[in-house]
Amino acid sequence: LWTGRPLTACQSQSLLTFHCDGRQREKMPPEEEEEEEEEAGAHRQETYNMSRLRSSSLEIKEKGTEFLREQLDAAQKELKLRDEECVRLSHVRNQLEQELEELTASLFEEAHKMVREANVKQAAAEKQLKEAQGKIDVLQAEVSALKTLVLTSTPSSPNRQLHPQLLSPGPSRASSRLRGHTRNKSASGALQLPAEPTPTDVATNREDKELDSVLFAEFLSWKETPSLDRSLALISRVYREDIGPCLSFTCSELSQSVQCAVENNSLTIEPVAMSSLHTVKAIQCGGPNKCALSGMSRPCRHRIKLGDKENYYYVSPSSRARITAVCNFFTYIRYIQQGLVRQDVQQMFWEVMRLRREMSVAKLGYFPTEES
Structure with missing residues (x-):
């Protein structure tokens, strides 16, 4: 029976069931109607919650997928930058190793050259030393002979070689x-x-x-x-x-x-x-x-x-x-x-x-x- 108020969903469903079965249902007591309405509301609330939960799950899944995709793109970009940095550092390392090898070879060559020059100078110095020692010996002998022949002539002891008239x-x-x-x-x-x-x-x-x-x-x-x-x-x-x-x-x-x-x-x-x-x-x-x-x-x-x-x-x-x-x-x-x-x-x-x-x-x- 319609009393002029809007029908609830449960009432509409009961009225529809009443007309379809072709039977007139008896008027239910108010307590049972309230219980039935509460059960129907709970059922509807549960259905609504389930639908919202499904919608939220889909939305969360889509947002999570998008977030993970962004994270993946950022990680790939970072890996690409790291690869480029590794290539650049490898090139720098190879260049430094080559320069180090060239510098080492140059230092060894310069050291060998200095050793050769030192050996040549040492040999020349030793040769000059021997020549100087020989000249010193000759000069000492000549000075001794000169002193004997020239410087030893005195009036008290004349050198007979310098004064032939004494011979x-x-x-x-x-x-x-x-x-x-x-x-x-x-x-x-x-x-x-x-x-x-x-x-x-x-x-x-x-x-x-x-x-x-x-x-x-x-x-x-x-x-x-x-x-x-x-x-x-x-x-x-x-x-x-x-x-x-x-x-x-x-x-x-x-x-x-x-x-x-x-x-x-x-x-x-x-x-x-x-x-x-x-x-x-x-x-x-x-x-x-x-x-x-x-x-x-x-x-x-x-x-x-x-x-x-x-x-x-x-x-x-x-x-x-x-x-x-x-x-x-x-x-x-x-x-x-x-x-x-x-x-x-x-x-x-x-x-x-x-x-x-x-x-x-x-x-x-x-x-x-x-x-x-």
Whole structure:
């Protein structure tokens, strides 16, 4: 029955069931209707809740899927960035390893180069040390000999070799005279003073000597500032009158080289027998039977070497005597320059004149004979 109020869903369903069955249902009591309505409301609420739950589940599922998809995309992007960073770091590492290898190789090469240079410098220093020690030994020997010959002459104890007039003449002294320039290369030459006076020296000592005023004045002028400058009157005269003629040989080019070596104190004269003692092979110019300076066939018992050159030249006794006379003059002049000669001016002058006479005599072909 319809009372004018809107029908509930349960009432509508009951009315529909009543008309369809064709039976008129009896009016139910109010308590049962309320219970039935409550059950229907509960059923509807449960159905509504279930539908909402299904809708919420679908919505949650869709949102979760979308969220996971976003998370996956973000993770893939991050992985891609990490891969690119790994590739870049790998390239940097390879480049650093290559640079490190190149730097290591360069350092090893530089170290080997420094070691080689150090070894070369050490060998050169050792060689120079040996040469210096050899020169020191030679200089010490020369200084000792010079002190014995020059510095030991005093009025109370005169050196008889520097004062021939104190020696008694005798035939044995003439036979014992051995002159010559048998020096090897050294920083300074060796002054070859006569070991014993010859009869000629004794005869000369007996003769009166008179100073030439021009020569003595030139010597005094030179003695104030001793040097080997050719502009000085004394040195110019000696070169013109003694040294030039004495060192003038047939082979003019070699003669000029010999003169330069004598002036530079770099000439070496040695017996031919010493050639076997040299460990360094030198070029032999000429032969033992032909003089390289005069070009004449003579037995050559000595050979000369000019400076640091590797050539050896055989010289005859006459050529060797002429070179030795010039070397003795230069040696004595250098000793005066160095202040090693303790004599008065006249004694030094007469010694210079004696050395000049030796050069003149050697130029004329007179030279002492000696046992080889």
